[in-house]
Amino acid sequence: MNEFYLLMIPIGLVLLIIASKTAGIVRDVSPFAYPNARIMAKQGKIISNSTFGELAESKSLEEVVNHLKETEYVDYLTEYVGDSYKITDIERALNIHMANIYEEIHRITPDSVKPVFEVLLKRWDIENIIRTLRCLDAKKDPNNYMIAIGTFSNSQREQLAKSTSIDEVVMSITPELEHVLNNVQDEDLVQIENTLLSYYYESLWRFLDNSRDNNILLLREYYGMIIDATNILSALRLNVMEETSDIPGNFLPVTFGVPLEDLKGISTAEEIGIVINILAKTQYSKIFEENMTEYEKNKNIAVFEQALQDIIVSKGKDISILNPLGVGPTIGYLAQKQSEVRKLKAIIIGIYEGLEPEKIKRYVGVS
Numbered sequence: 001m002n003e004f005y006l007l008m009i010p011i012g013l014v015l016l017i018i019a020s021k022t023a024g025i026v027r028d029v030s031p032f033a034y035p036n037a038r039i040m041a042k043q044g045k046i047i048s049n050s051t052f053g054e055l056a057e058s059k060s061l062e063e064v065v066n067h068l069k070e071t072e073y074v075d076y077l078t079e080y081v082g083d084s085y086k087i088t089d090i091e092r093a094l095n096i097h098m099a100n101i102y103e104e105i106h107r108i109t110p111d112s113v114k115p116v117f118e119v120l121l122k123r124w125d126i127e128n129i130i131r132t133l134r135c136l137d138a139k140k141d142p143n144n145y146m147i148a149i150g151t152f153s154n155s156q157r158e159q160l161a162k163s164t165s166i167d168e169v170v171m172s173i174t175p176e177l178e179h180v181l182n183n184v185q186d187e188d189l190v191q192i193e194n195t196l197l198s199y200y201y202e203s204l205w206r207f208l209d210n211s212r213d214n215n216i217l218l219l220r221e222y223y224g225m226i227i228d229a230t231n232i233l234s235a236l237r238l239n240v241m242e243e244t245s246d247i248p249g250n251f252l253p254v255t256f257g258v259p260l261e262d263l264k265g266i267s268t269a270e271e272i273g274i275v276i277n278i279l280a281k282t283q284y285s286k287i288f289e290e291n292m293t294e295y296e297k298n299k300n301i302a303v304f305e306q307a308l309q310d311i312i313v314s315k316g317k318d319i320s321i322l323n324p325l326g327v328g329p330t331i332g333y334l335a336q337k338q339s340e341v342r343k344l345k346a347i348i349i350g351i352y353e354g355l356e357p358e359k360i361k362r363y364v365g366v367s
Contacts, residue, residue, distance in 0.1 A: 031110035032326055038108055039329045045072050046336050047344075049366045055347050056360040061085045064348055073097055087352050091345060092145065098341050099124050099149035105330060113215050113327050119204045124150035125177065126196045132160050132169055137189055198253045201227065205254040215327040218319050222331045224256030225315055229308040231258060232284065235266035236275075236301045257282050272301075287311060294362075306365045313339045 051067075058064045062085045065077055076093040102124070106117035124147050135142040142161040152160070152174070159172035170181045177196070184195045205227070208220040231251045238250055247267050248260060255263070258279065265278045273292060279285040287307040294303045316335025320328040343364040350360035 031112065035105070035108040035110065036324075036329045039105075039333045043329075043333055043336075046333075047071060047340050052343055052347070052364055052366045053361060055344070056350070056364065056366070057357045058347075058351055061087065061090065061348060061351060064351060065090060068344070087348055090348050092147075094341050094344055095127075096147050096149070098337065099147050101334075101337055103149050105334070109327075109330065112213060113219065116204075116207060116216065116219055118151065119200075119207055121149070121151050122203065123200055125152050125173070126200050128152065128157060128160060129169065129173060129177065129181075129196060130193050132163055133166065133189055133192060136163065136165070136169075194249075201252045201254055215323075218323060218327055218331060222312075222316060222319060222335065225312050227252055227254060227256045228258050228282075228284065229312060231255060231263050232266065232279075232308065233301070233305055235263045236272070236304060238267040239269060239272070240301060258284070283311070284308070302363055306363065309339055309342060310365060 055064055055067055058067065065081055065085055068074070069077055073093065076097045077090070080093040080096065081089045102117065102120055106114065106121055109117055128146055128150065131145040131147075132142040134140075135145060142163070146157060146161055148154070148157060150157075156172060156174070160169060163169045163172055166181075166185045170178050170185060173181070177199075180196060180199045181192070184192050187195075204223060208216060208223060211217070211220075234250050234252075238247060247264055250267075251260065251263055262278050266275050269275055269278065272288075272295060276285050276288045276292070279288065287304065291303045291307050295301070313335045316332045320332025322328065346364050347360055350363060
């Protein structure tokens with residue numbers, strides 16, 4: 001009998017350890033069960049490549065809008081576009097739809113990652129500030145361009161929209177952003193916009209870079225790639241424009257996989273082909289290798305922009321598949337949704353400018 005008990009002691013310890021580990025896993029993943037179910041339901045509404053192809057062949061913006069009214073964009077297009085079919089109204093409807101996606105995710109996401117989405121919502125606060133400043137410059141009514149999403153209260157947004165000067169804009173916003181604007185309010189509009197966006201990315205990265213939580217680390221990897229893509233595209237644009245003054249000031253204040261020195265190298269490279277060598281040790285070199293022939297046909301960096309977007313979507317899907325019980329599905333969905341909105345904007349701009357359908361399809365990566 002004593003031997004039996006002696007044998008059961010280690011077995012009991014093993015079972016206790018397994019139970020403890022299992023409880024920990026359940027505790028970590030159970031908060032994501034409801035939001036992931038909501039996200040999975042939304043995945044089925046993502047627009048397919050075949051539909052993008054059909055939209056690219058539309059003869060007018062009215063045709064695009066009518067087609068999109070058969071999708072989840074219907075309420076936004078009905079409210080903000082109506083029968084005018086103005087490109088600015090269509091873009092506003094798309095932007096507000098995307099903003100609402102972020103707000104919904106912020107609302108349903110577990111407390112462990114909610115602070116990240118709180119920071120992400122500030123992007124729409126900054127967008128509203130920028131829109132107000134642009135309206136002041138163009139003498140337009142900001143109310144026609146505001147997005148009622150973000151961390152600002154309704155009264156703050158109303159006060160912001162009533163602003164008649166940059167001083168009043170500063171007085172209407174949160175102390176956090178007031179401090180940022182105070183330092184640049186005498187600068188030109190482009191500098192003010194860059195400063196606000198730089199502050200946003202610094203705030204986001206400060207949070208993502210100081211956490212060891214597995215879900216936060218996945219978000220860091222995803223948004224790190226977005227930062228890389230943004231910086232690489234800025235470098236390519238500088239190269240095309242042969243702009244050499246204040247090169248560092250054209251990049252985001254944070255980097256991920258591509259350091260500042262490499263971005264400077266891309267900006268000043270004598271030919272785009274050199275970019276392959278500069279990015280040789282990164283996951284982005286293959287993009288330039290595979291798309292260099294297409295680039296040489298038209299000398300248009302849009303081909304690289306689309307390829308960078310595709311790799312971000314691919315990374316989002318990979319994260320979703322490999323981490324299905326945590327924040328993975330949210331990352332995968334956001335990657336696809338942001339790509340969807342970007343492609344829709346490219347299509348409506350292409351149709352507005354009278355581009356051939358095949359050219360529009362190339363720009364959005366569908367055949």
